[in-house]
Amino acid sequence: MSxxxxxxxxxSSKPKIDWDELEETLIAADLGIKLTTEIIQDLSESSRKxxxxxxxxxxxxxxxxxxxKDGGDPDPLTPRADGKPTVVLIAGVNGVGKTTSTAKIGHHLKAQGHTTVLAAADTFRAAAIEQLxxxxxxxxxxxxxxxxxxxxxxxxYDAYQSALSANAPFLICDTAGRLHNRHNLMEELAKTNRMLGRQDPTAPHETLLVVDATTGSNALNQAREFSKILDLTGIIVTKLDGSGKGGAVIAxxxxxxxxxxxxxxxxxxxxxxxxxxxxxxxxxx
Ligand SMILES: Nc1nc2c(ncn2[C@@H]2O[C@H](COP(=O)(O)OP(=O)(O)OP(=O)(O)O)[C@@H](O)[C@H]2O)c(=O)[nH]1
Ligand SMILES: [Mg+2]
Known part of the structure; x- marks a missing residue:
């Protein structure tokens, strides 16, 4: 049911709207405090029933x-006019679906006839390289x-050079999962980001944070923390086929x-x- x-x-079963219950319901749907408060304010200030x-x-x-807001749905990734690779950096906490999403985007682009190079930049977790x-x-x-x-x-760096020399229009960099409170790992991610920018001042062209829909409102906190060190351009929300509710991405x-x-x-x-x-x-x- 939607x-x-x-x-x-x-x-429906109640004579009138119980605002506290509505608040609880919206929070439980992961819509966040800000939106929940706004919705309740809008409705409770209305003069009619x-x-x-x-x-x-x-x-x-x-x-x-x-x-x-701001133009609606995203445009699909398209090759650049100058022939250089469009670089996508994938980030997020452990286990959210970064590696799978990296592969899926490559697959998606391939289906459109584009060559893509994937960078196995998770050199930390056991078996991460073999997985990609x-x-x-x-x-x-x-x-x-x-x-x-x-x-x-x-x-x-190597992957960028490889994409460049192969004339691949896309490079997607998978990275290690990291908790946002681990300073060294976050600094490593910032360094990776800077390295990409050194090869091409416009790179990375997309920095996507992967969040797992089943983690609920944690996703908002993750987005907040990763935003502090990366110029995120968007979100990938995974596992919407599971018990995930999707409300957190609205927040x-x-x-x-x-x-x-x-x-x-x-x-x-x-x-x-x-x-x-x-x-x-x-x-x-
Ligand atoms: N049902 C479902 N499972 C998914 C989805 N995306 C990823 N997974 C699964 O989630 C698990 C973790 O996926 P990974 O891609 O390895 O996650 P990761 O973020 O790279 O994990 P780490 O590298 O260990 O941080 C795997 O079992 C995936 O198959 C999705 O959209 N739906
Ligand atoms: Mg991974």
């Missing part, structure tokens, strides 16, 4: 407005890798202004979609 339908059902349908409609409209290489073999996408313990910035969009670029809806390489606000509201919520 989030909006549930709202209607929940509040609010029906459960009004409530759901208002939430739907507010969410649509937030998701469609396995994706590369399966999808027939070249992977540039070094050894465990190697400097991720150096891996990205991220609303509070940090970060657009949602892609959604992941399964483990298979095809299970990546370019974000579409209308579909998200209609199908995911």
């Amino acid at each position: 989030f909006f339908r549930k709202l209607v059902e929940k509040f 609010i029906t459960p349908e009004d409530l759901a409609e208002h939430c739907r409209n507010r969410i649509r407005t937030i998701l469609e 290489q396995a994706w590369g073999n399966r999808l027939h996408i070249p992977v540039v890798a070094s050894e465990y313990g190697a400097d991720p910035a150096a891996v990205c 991220i969009r609303h509070e940090l202004g970060l657009p949602i670029r892609y959604i992941g809806t399964g483990e298979e390489p095809e299970k990546l979609e370019l974000f579409n606000a209308e579909r998200f509201v209609a199908e995911i919520l």
Whole structure:
């Protein structure tokens, strides 16, 4: 049942809207304090009686407005006019789906006829390199890798050179999962980012934070912390096929202004979609 339908059902059985209960419901949907407070303020200040349908409609409209702000849905990645690689840096905490998303984006681009190089810049976690290489073999996408313990910035440097000399229009850099309170690891990520910028002052062209829809409101906190060290350009939200609710990305969009670029809806390489606000509201919520 959709989030909006549930709202209607929940509040239909009551003589009037219980604002505390509404607040709890919106927070539980991971919409964040800011949006929750705004919605309640809008509705409670209304001079007429609010029906459960009004409530759901208002939430739907507010969410649509937030998701469609600044031009709406993202453009697909396209090759640059100067022939140099478009560089995408992938970041996030452990286990959210960075490596899978890296492979999926490569697959997506390949389906459009584009060559992509993947950089195995997670040199930290055991088997991370083999994991990306396995994706590369399966999808027939070249992977540039070094050894465990190697400097991720150096891996990205090599991968950039490799993409450049192969005339590959895209380079996607997978990175190690890191908790935002681990200073050294965050500094390493910042260094990788700077290294990419040294080779091409316009790189990385996209810095995407991967968040797991099943982690709820933690995702907002992750986005806040990673924003402090990277100029994030967008979010990939994964695992929307699971128990994930997707509300957190609305909070991220609303509070940090970060657009949602892609959604992941399964483990298979095809299970990546370019974000579409209308579909998200209609199908995911
Ligand atoms: N159901 C589902 N599973 C996903 C999705 N994306 C990734 N996964 C699974 O989540 C698990 C972790 O994915 P990885 O891509 O290895 O995550 P990661 O962020 O690279 O993990 P670390 O490198 O260890 O930090 C794997 O079992 C993936 O198959 C998704 O959209 N849906
Ligand atoms: Mg990984």
